[in-house]
Amino acid sequence: xxxxxxxxxxxxxxxxxxxxxxxxxxxxxxxxxxxxxxxxxxxxxxxxxxxxxxxxxxxxxxxxxxxxxxxxxxxxxxxxxxxxxxxxxxxxxxxxxxxxxxxxxxxxxxxxxxxxxxxxxxxxxxxxxxxxxxxxxxxxxxxxxxxxxxxxxxxxxxxxxxxxxxxxxxxxxxxxxxxxxxxxxxxxxxxxxxxxxxxxxxxxxxxxxxxxxxxxxxxxxxxxxxxxxxxxxxxxxxxxxxxxxxxxxxxxxxxxxxxxxx
Amino acid sequence: xxxxxxxxxxxxxxxxxxxxxxxxxxxxxxxxxxxxxxxxxxxxxxxxxxxxxxxxxxxxxxxxxxxxxxxxxxxxxxxxxxxxxxxxxxxxxxxxxxxxxxxxxxxxxxxxxxxxxxxxxxxxxxxxxxxxxxxxxxxxxxxxxxxxxxxxxxxxxxxxxxxxxxxxxxxxxxxxxxxxxxxxxxxxxxxxxxxxxxxxxxxxxxxxxxxxxxxxxxxxxxxxxxxxxxxxxxxxxxxxxxxxxxxxxxxxxxxxxxxxxxxxxxxxxxxxxx
Ligand SMILES: Nc1ncnc2c1ncn2[C@@H]1O[C@H](COP(=O)(O)OP(=O)(O)O)[C@@H](O)[C@H]1O
Ligand SMILES: [Mg+2]
Numbered sequence: 166x167x168x169x170x171x172x173x174x175x176x177x178x179x180x181x182x183x184x185x186x187x188x189x190x191x192x193x194x195x196x197x198x199x200x201x202x203x204x205x206x207x208x209x210x211x212x213x214x215x216x217x218x219x220x221x222x223x224x225x226x227x228x229x230x231x232x233x234x235x236x237x238x239x240x241x242x243x244x245x246x247x248x249x250x251x252x253x254x255x256x257x258x259x260x261x262x263x264x265x266x267x268x269x270x271x272x273x274x275x276x277x278x279x280x281x282x283x284x285x286x287x288x289x290x291x292x293x294x295x296x297x298x299x300x301x302x303x304x305x306x307x308x309x310x311x312x313x314x315x316x317x318x319x320x321x322x323x324x325x326x327x328x329x330x331x332x333x334x335x336x337x338x339x340x341x342x343x344x345x346x347x348x349x350x351x352x353x354x355x356x357x358x359x360x361x362x363x364x365x366x367x368x369x370x371x372x373x374x375x376x377x378x379x380x381x382x383x384x385x386x387x388x389x390x391x392x393x394x395x396x397x398x399x400x401x402x403x404x405x406x407x408x409x410x411x412x413x414x415x416x417x418x419x420x421x422x423x424x425x426x427x
Numbered sequence: 428x429x430x431x432x433x434x435x436x437x438x439x440x441x442x443x444x445x446x447x448x449x450x451x452x453x454x455x456x457x458x459x460x461x462x463x464x465x466x467x468x469x470x471x472x473x474x475x476x477x478x479x480x481x482x483x484x485x486x487x488x489x490x491x492x493x494x495x496x497x498x499x500x501x502x503x504x505x506x507x508x509x510x511x512x513x514x515x516x517x518x519x520x521x522x523x524x525x526x527x528x529x530x531x532x533x534x535x536x537x538x539x540x541x542x543x544x545x546x547x548x549x550x551x552x553x554x555x556x557x558x559x560x561x562x563x564x565x566x567x568x569x570x571x572x573x574x575x576x577x578x579x580x581x582x583x584x585x586x587x588x589x590x591x592x593x594x595x596x597x598x599x600x601x602x603x604x605x606x607x608x609x610x611x612x613x614x615x616x617x618x619x620x621x622x623x624x625x626x627x628x629x630x631x632x633x634x635x636x637x638x639x640x641x642x643x644x645x646x647x648x649x650x651x652x653x654x655x656x657x658x659x660x661x662x663x664x665x666x667x668x669x670x671x672x673x674x675x676x677x678x679x680x681x682x683x684x685x686x687x688x689x690x691x692x693x694x695x696x697x698x699x700x701x
Contacts, residue, residue: 229594249602256600269591273613282609286600333595 167240169341169373170203170226175235177221177397195221197397199235203341203390208367208374210388210405212381212420218397219377220264223345226375227261228252239341257287257337264346266326270318270333277314280304280333287337303332307362324355331362335370342367343375348383360387381424385409393417437689440624443682451498460488462495463647471665480671483654484661489668492649493675499561499650500679503634504627506565511572512623518573519580520607520615526585535581538574546571550637559642568633572626579622583615617694624687628680635676651676 178192195218203209213219224230226237228244237245244255260283263269270279280300284291291299301311307328318326327347334342344363348356360383367374378384384391384405391408393401393416401414412418432438459479466486474481480489518538522531550567557563587593588611596606637643638652646653651672658668 224594227598229597249597253600256598259598261594261598263591263595265591269595271592271596271610271614274610282596282601283599330595333599 167205168202169205169240170375171238171241172199172201172226173236173238175199175222175225175237176233177218177225177230178233179221195397196225196232199394199397199399201392201399201402203373203375206371206373207389208376208387210384210391211375211377211394212379212384212391213394214379214420217394219379219394220345221397222394223261223343223375223377226343227259228255229261253286257283258339259341260334260337260339260343262327262330262334262342262344262347265350266323266330267318267350269330270326272318274317275314276304276316276318276321276329279318279329280314280336283333283337299336300332303336304329306366307332322355323351324359327351327359328362331359331366335366338370340371340373341375342372343377345377346379347376349378349380356383381409381420393420434689434693436685437693440682440685440687440689443678444686447497447679447682448501450494451501454491454494454498458488458491458494460491462488462491462649464488471661471668473665473667481665481667483657483668489654489671492654493651493671496649496651496654496672496675497679499644499648500631500634500676503561503565503568503644504630504683507568507572507630507634508623508626510566510569511576511626512619515573515576515578516580516619519577519582520584520611522577523581523584523588524603524607524611534577538577541571541574547633547636550633551640551642554637554642559645561644561648564634564637564643567637568630571633572630575626576619576622579619580615583618584611587611587614617690621687621691621694624683624690628683628687631679631683632676 175196176194176198177196178194181191181193183190197218199222201209211219211222221230225232225245228237228247231246235245236243239255239259242255244252244259247255270276277297277300280303281296284296284299288296300314304311304313309325309328309332313321313329318329321329347363348359351359363374364387366372376384376387388405391403391405392399393408393414395416400416401408401412403413408417409421412421459477464487466482468486469478469482470484470486472478472482472486478488478490480493482488483492518534522534525531550564550571553567553570554560554563584607593606593610596610601609634643634650635652635655638650639656641653641656643652644650654672655669655676658665658672661668
């Protein structure tokens with residue numbers, strides 16, 4: 166049993182705008198004392214209401230933010246708090262998909278260039294033809310054609326953009342993928358397609374997945390283990406089936422009771 | 428693009444600016460007469476077939492002087508705005524990228540300092556200290572353009588930096604320089620160009636003002652501002668002498684302001700769209 170991701174006593178807070186220059190600085194404690202681990206090849210679901218600190222956690226996991234306290238370890242090595250240059254070797258192995266597919270692609274950059282960006286950093290030796298082959302193959306794998314390369318994000322639907330974001334995240338063959346509500350912004354009809362694509366790619370690429378959602382149904386369907394978050398803390402953690410059939414914490418029970426039944 | 432063609436201030440501003448640029452370019456290869464040539468016998472002549480807009484007190488052809496004056500005004504605008512745009516954008520972007528750092532503080536305080544001085548008075552002071560002339564005038568106008576562009580660039584960069592595609596770029600392994608060049612610049616360029624257009628109009632006005640005061644463009648280079656000053660003495664006998672350069676200045680300022688306004692309206696909705 167080996168963990169790809171270890172989270173130890175993670176804390177993070179954001180400063181609030183000051184009332185006046187002499188006022189004491191106030192903070193929002195977004196993440197408060199999280200500890201957990203993700204086993205290689207598994208899917209860890211994270212649920213919680215809006216504002217419970219899920220996105221903050223996601224950004225901490227991929228080292229986009231430096232925790233106020235605690236640490237994040239990738240295959241045993243600390244990645245939190247590293248300088249950008251020291252972080253670079255980890256970047257290609259740890260990727261993220263954002264909730265809003267309209268914000269995560271640069272509106273001024275063609276899709277081909279967007280997907281080429283991580284590849285150029287990870288494999289600078291690759292020639293133009295080789296790079297193009299890789300991008301086309303990846304685009305086809307997520308259900309888009311070569312024709313997408315020369316187009317801009319606004320020419321695609323939300324679902325297609327999320328496919329592009331997935332292609333971009335996986336082009337460097339990462340080992341860990343953090344998906345922050347990847348289908349919340351999409352039409353229900355498209356959600357299942359994207360989720361199945363993610364599941365297929367997880368097997369194909371041998372990914373370990375942190376899957377964040379406020380939709381308990383999706384998390385139950387996907388996850389091996391689940392963490393329930395509230396106010397930046399872990400309320401309950403367990404194997405997915407056990408947690409959903411026999412929730413222990415009162416908060417988990419309310420969440421489950423509020424689930425729309427089929 | 429289609430929206431641009433339906434936008435009245437953009438249309439008027441762009442066409443007027445194009446005409447002015449065209450006239451300035453033509454003056455490089457052709458003017459009706461040599462703009463510097465004096466003709467004792469044809470002083471202060473009203474417009475006719477040969478001298479379309481008449482002659483001044485030295486018998487020089489007004490039309491030719493206005494054409495070369497256009498070239499002078501555009502050159503001043505281009506260089507002064509170029510200085511402000513380049514230095515201002517770079518400083519503003521760096522200040523934004525390192526928001527709250529010492530660099531940000533120093534840059535912003537330095538810019539406040541420049542801002543605190545009344546631009547025209549300080550330009551006069553600078554030109555009095557370092558000597559009058561076109562080059563110093565352009566440098567002074569450029570200097571006052573730096574904070575304008577820096578503020579705009581800083582604000583726009585701060586806004587762009589909060590977006591997820593910047594995070595995605597960091598995850599891709601891009602460093603600060605490549606994020607600024609590849610993602611921030613293309614996304615703030617539209618706004619900066621709008622600002623440039625407005626500042627261009629102001630720069631033309633500033634040069635005209637300084638030259639009118641005699642500390643800007645020096646003879647024999649024609650400048651609309653100096654033509655205006657020369658005309659003052661003969662205002663009663665030949666009012667057209669003042670009207671023509673005055674109109675040239677007013678029209679150019681109007682043209683580039685309208686162009687800027689139009690561009691702003693055209694670019695803005697696209698910036699708001701997520
Ligand atoms: N950049 C930020 N600056 C200040 N406060 C933030 C920022 N991001 C999130 N927060 C605050 O942190 C808390 C957790 O937010 P977030 O991590 O986005 O939760 P979730 O993704 O579960 O909705 C919220 O109270 C939110 O207002
Ligand atoms: Mg969130």
